[in-house]
Amino acid sequence: MAEVNVAELAAGVRACDRAAVGRAITLVESRLAEDAEPAQELLAELLPHTGGAHRVGITGVPGVGKSTLIETLGTALTRQGHRVAVLAVDPTSALHGGSILGDKTRMTSLANDPAAFVRPSPTAGQLGGVTQVTRETISVLEAAGFDVVLVETVGVGQSETAVASMVDFFVVLMLPGAGDDLQGIKKGILEIADLIAVNKADGDNVERAANAARDYQLALHMTKPASPTWTPPVITCSGLTADGLETLWDHVAEHRRLMSASGELAARRADQRVRWMRAMLTERMRARLTTRAQDLLADLEDEVRADRLTPTAAADQLMAAFDGSADA
Secondary structure, three states, X not given: OOOOOHHHHHXXXXXXXXXXXXXXXXXXXXXXXXXXXXXXXXXXXXXXHOOOOEEEEEEOOOOOOHHHHHHXXXXXXXXXXXXXXXXXXXXXXXOOOOEOOOHHXXXXXXXXXXXXXXXXXXXXXXXHHOOOOHHHHHHHHHHOOOOEEEEXXXXXXXXXXXXXXXXXXXXXXXXXXXHHOOOXXXXXXXXXXXXXXXXXXXXXXXXXXXXXXXXXXXXXXXXXXXXXXXXXXXXXXXXXXXXXXXXXXXXXXXXXXXXXXXXXXXXXXXXXXXXXXXXXXXXXXXXHHHHHOHHHHHHHHHHHHOOOOOHHHHHHHHHHHHHXXXXX
C-alpha cells in the first residue's frame, strides 16, 4: 500500500467511513513487509474501541446454504437496529494463490445495506478457511461500530477449530436428511459447536430436517458440553424463508447473557488472545526461518524429494542453520 497516515485512517475507521474501513482491512491483510508496522500501529490505535460485538462463526459443508442464511439473518438484524459485518472467507487456489471472492455477489442485498458491511477475504492457504489475519479484521470492524460480526468459513472440514478460537458463538449448519446416518458429522465438530442448525427446512424438506435434528440431538448427548453453563441446542431453520432464524439469534443472545454472567465469555476471549499470540509467533517464526535459510531450504527440499534425506533430518539441519544465523 501507499504511505499510511495511521491516525487519519484510525479516525476514519472510528467514524465508520466505509472507504477507510476497507483500506484498514486491506492494510492488516497485507503480506507486504512494509505494511506490517503501520498495520500494528493501526491495531494498537483501535484496540480500546474493540470487543463489543457479538462474534459468531458459521460453518457447514458447501451447498448447505451458508450465504443465503447469512444474508437473511443479517438483513433481519439490521432491521432491528444492529450494524452487521460479514467476513466471508473464500477458498484460495493452492496452485496460483487466486481466490473466488464471490460472496459479495451472492449477498447482494446485504452488501448494499447501509447498516451492513460484507468483506470477502482470501484464505491464503490457511486450514479451515480462516485467514491468518481474520482476528485483526474483526478488531477493525468492531472499532468501526459493528455490533454483530458474522464469520462465514469455507466449511471444508479441515480445521473448524480455527474459527471457534476467534468467535463467541459457533454455529454448525447441517443439511436435511444427513441425520439419517449422521454422515459427515465428526465428534470434533460436536465438541466445538454452540448450536447445530439443520438448514433448508422448507417445502418438502421440513420433515426430513426435523428427523435430522432429532438424530443430531441424540449425537450431542454422547458428547460432553464444552461449557458447564451452556448445552448446545439443535434447531431447524431456513435461510430462504427465514423460519427459525429468530430462534437462532435468541440462542446467540441467551448464550452471551449466560456466559457474561458466569465470567466465561471474558475468560474465553482472554484465552483466544493468547492463542492468537501463539499463532502469530508460529507464523513469524516460519516466515523468518524461510527468509534466513531460503537457499538451504530449497536444497533440502530437493534432497527430501529425491529420497536422499529424511524429512526429520532435513528439518534438523534447517533449524541448526537458523539457530546459527540467529546467534551470529
